[in-house]
Amino acid sequence: MLFILADAAGAYGEAANGDPAGGFPAFETQYWPSQIFWLIVTFAVLYLALSRLVLPRISSILERRGSTVASDLDEAANLNDKAREAEQALSVRLSEARAKAHETASQARAEIESEIAEETRKVDEQIDKQLEQAEAKITAMRADAMANVETIATEAAEAMMAQLGRTVSSQEARKAVKSALN
Numbered sequence: 001m002l003f004i005l006a007d008a009a010g011a012y013g014e015a016a017n018g019d020p021a022g023g024f025p026a027f028e029t030q031y032w033p034s035q036i037f038w039l040i041v042t043f044a045v046l047y048l049a050l051s052r053l054v055l056p057r058i059s060s061i062l063e064r065r066g067s068t069v070a071s072d073l074d075e076a077a078n079l080n081d082k083a084r085e086a087e088q089a090l091s092v093r094l095s096e097a098r099a100k101a102h103e104t105a106s107q108a109r110a111e112i113e114s115e116i117a118e119e120t121r122k123v124d125e126q127i128d129k130q131l132e133q134a135e136a137k138i139t140a141m142r143a144d145a146m147a148n149v150e151t152i153a154t155e156a157a158e159a160m161m162a163q164l165g166r167t168v169s170s171q172e173a174r175k176a177v178k179s180a181l182n
Helices: 002-017 029-164 170-181
Strands: none
Touching: 029 170
């Protein structure tokens, strides 16, 4: 393929100059005015095509992108503000819930303590009543025992006096026992 191009270039050079060792046509000064003309025409056509067709489309796309980015940034800022407000509302709700829970716990603690105090008071009253009843029983038993002791001591005193050979009346023996016990 390269050989074909080389042969074609060589043939073109020969045909143009009539010289078999012709040069590259772009470097020959006789072709420069036409090359400059076509360069200007091509540049003008490309400039007009780019400035009238391509660049307006690109600028409109860039403007749409810019407006989309700006609206997205505004929306993100609004959402960020809403998120901050929601976070603040949540923290307020949490602090209120903590305060309410603390208050409820304090009330429950106070109620339980008052119930415990009431139950303790009731139990103490029952214990005091039982102690009073027990003391009353002990006092009654002591009185019964003392009455029995008096009777037994009186009988024992009469029996001892009888063994000693003296007779003592029950009244005298009872008086002697009472004076000895008191």
